[in-house]
Amino acid sequence: MLHRIGDKWSVLLLILLARAPHRYNELHRSIDGISQRMLTRTLRTLESDGLVSREVHATVPPSVEYALTSLGRSLLEPLSALANWAVQHEPEIQQARAQHARAGM
């Protein structure tokens, strides 16, 4: 269950959408290195999990707005707690990895 929102793209998308709704190409530009395929696929997964809403405006050219649902917003608190942990403890983890690499090789 956690691995569904555990990959990096999902987390990045949720964080971006937490700030404000975004359109498809805004997301594509904002997230460096994501392919169209992965962006679409990840958005679809988040959408089908009920975390993200997708609203199509029938204009020309068409525009699609992605936003967090209330369920998605409820995820934000525990998720950012975890993200904060990761940021805070990154130095320790890096150091542990460096030590481990020296010892093991």
Add this chain to the structure above:
Amino acid sequence: MLHRIGDKWSVLLLILLARAPHRYNELHRSIDGISQRMLTRTLRTLESDGLVSREVHATVPPSVEYALTSLGRSLLEPLSALANWAVQHEPEIQQARAQHARAGM
């Protein structure tokens, strides 16, 4: 960074080790469906990230104890917050997925 501890085996291992230190085969029996390869690999990753300690007792037959480090314990709080969220909101997610499947197909 999150995806390193985001996969299901890591989470399960951390939760098990949170309760008490365990030996290799205890973990292997406790976690249903994990292969030796994955158990070893996941433990090694957690160890090199400094989340889990590995202590070898030079007995015959040998015994190896895995336990959480203090860094690993510090992860427990935000991680279980997220796990609780997942458990609490699983029905909503299931429902959203069912609806999405009906609408889309």
Add this chain to the structure above:
DNA sequence: CAGCATCCTACCAGATACTG
């Protein structure tokens, strides 16, 4: 603009067999 369809590849999980 916001995708879908297709092809292709590299990596990874799983099974199986062996070992200090």
Add this chain to the structure above:
DNA sequence: CAGTATCTGGTAGGATGCTG
């Protein structure tokens, strides 16, 4: 007991080209 070694099939995911 606590792992390694090796093979193998499946899939995640990138690149590219096309469309309403």
